[in-house]
Amino acid sequence: MSNNFKKGTICVQGGYSPKAGEPRVLPIYQSVTYKFDDPSNLEDLFSLQAVGHLYSRISNPTVAGFEERFAQLQGGIGAVATSSGQAAILYSIINICKSGDHIIASSSLYGGTVNLFKVHLKNLGIEVSFVSPEASKEEILSAAKENTKAIYGETIGNPELNILDFEKFAETAKILKVPFIVDNTVASPYLCNPFEHGANIVIHSTTKYADGHAQSIGGIVVDGGNFDWSNGKFEDFTTPDPSYHGLVYTEAFKEAAYITKLRVTIARDFGACLSPFNAYITNLGLETLHLRIERHSQNALSLAKWLEKHPKVKWVNYPYLETSKEYEKAKKYLNGGGSGLLTFGLDTDIEGTKRFQRALKLISLAVTLGDTRSCILHPATTTHSQLSEKELEGAGVTTDLLRISIGIEDIEDIIKDVEQALEAV
Incomplete structure (x- = not known):
């Protein structure tokens, strides 16, 4: 479905277009694996030379339909669904950061996010500097270091309910040549599109307004496709990946380098995937968002x-x-x-x-x-x-x-x- 449709239409019909005789509603593909007739086809899937589903930890038709609808609704080029919002937050960071790196985050965040950042990222060797959402651009810049790799905030702070100053944080991220990551959970894709205001990566706890009925825990990372990963600060995107025979993400996947790398390395190896059933339930929730x-x-x-x-x-x-x-x-x-x-x-x-x-x-x-x-x-x-x-x-x-x-x-x-x-x- 075209992104030219209004959000209400995408909520109802985005992400899934059945062919003649197929189910009108996105079905649950409750399967771990998939059948192949040609070993060469399976080999191509494992080497990222072909598109398809090979194992449901990495991708699944039901989850993929949900991811596509959400990406269309949020205005991104692609998305990876996770088992929870916390997993989405973690994945969004470790896809670009490793031990020795640093991020800047607004201090007005959900308590679980603060704990993740100050305790567990620290244990992984990733340092986080918290700045007031009211801090000036100069104050935010003063918190930056040579190893700063991202700026992070929430559209509507939970529970302070401050509205993120997108213009200020986006401009700061551009100066530092790092991505601007925004948790848009409380606003939902319907009330705010952070990509229109300078964000590069958007995450959600889909447990909340996306599902809307307190039935299914989940999360999602959406890629805006609007960041230059070849700017010299993100070598994992521009140098050969030995786990895929020397593939270079920026060369092979262009604007989709971030979300592809997240799926085929982080989601593959850490395994916090969204179940097909929860994807199905949350996809139904999106219809009335x-x-x-x-x-x-x-x-x-x-x-x-x-x-x-x-x-x-x-x-x-x-x-x-x-x-x-x-x-x-x-x-x-x-x-x-x-x-x-x-x-x-x-x-x-x-x-x-x-x-x-x-x-x-x-x-x-x-x-x-x-x-x-x-x-x-x-x-x-x-x-x-x-x-x-x-x-x-x-x-x-x-x-x-x-x-x-x-x-x-x-x-x-x-x-x-x-x-x-x-x-x-």
């Missing part, structure tokens, strides 16, 4: 406006509130909505905050976001509890911060549930 994300955004804005007026609410943060400091950036980079996350603090202590959570009846206490069902959690004691006080401050996580992922229920029922729970405060 454009409808759901509009409802998520409408509901979140309505609740945010209601909370602003409640006497027991100390503060409210939602990017599409006109009172938000992120409002101008939200209008600039987001397509008509601020997604389904909002945060707020109550005029009470931690015990009062817990009483409020216990009193909720419709809104569940659950560790996820992007679900059709509304849910709430307290990041400082859950998703970001492993961070130090300084790291919590950098991520915008205060002790009174509550994060609600607003679902697609009737907004009057959501507000009524919050209203009755506030009586417990």
Whole structure:
């Protein structure tokens, strides 16, 4: 399907075009392997001289259909699906970094990402410098080193809900001649296309809005095909790969060098692949992404406006509130909505905050976001509890911060549930 179609159409029909007599809906190819008639054909597949599926850890027809739809929706040239969002984050980095390398990351990140960066990448010999999302271009540049290989950020920081200043970070990445990697999970492909704003690689936890029903864990890495890997800083792309008989990725795959290398080396050797069943379920979820994300955004804005007026609410943060400091950036980079996350603090202590959570009846206490069902959690004691006080401050996580992922229920029922729970405060 052409990328010229609108996103809603790609959500429904992208990535799969059945021939006459074939299933109308992308089927589940629940198979590990594939049959071949000619050993030469299989040999060509293993040496990357032919296109096809040889083993489902590397590629599978159901997963490939999902990857193609997602790449079309996000505006990339190709994608590799992974077993989780965390795997997608890791793959996006280690495809270009090895021991001795360095990356710069915005400090306003999901807690699991911060822990991955500060602990496990460090154990792999990859150093990460965190910078404030409010840092100037000069401050970001001052964090760079000769071995810097990427700049990383989130479109909508989780849970600070800051909108990434794409222009500033993209310009900095260009000066350093490194790729700009963006986690677009909270915004979803429908609300933001980071490639239009200077990103080179986009990742998602497809567990969230892509699936949308809290049923299938998954992740995806999307390649914009818009970075020059032959600029002298990425020799693994421009020198012969001995595992493929001296193949050079930039010569053999041109603009698709990054995503091809990720599939045939990182995905092949680390093995965190998306199962065909989860790809099938998430692909079904994508069919209604454009409808759901509009409802998520409408509901979140309505609740945010209601909370602003409640006497027991100390503060409210939602990017599409006109009172938000992120409002101008939200209008600039987001397509008509601020997604389904909002945060707020109550005029009470931690015990009062817990009483409020216990009193909720419709809104569940659950560790996820992007679900059709509304849910709430307290990041400082859950998703970001492993961070130090300084790291919590950098991520915008205060002790009174509550994060609600607003679902697609009737907004009057959501507000009524919050209203009755506030009586417990």
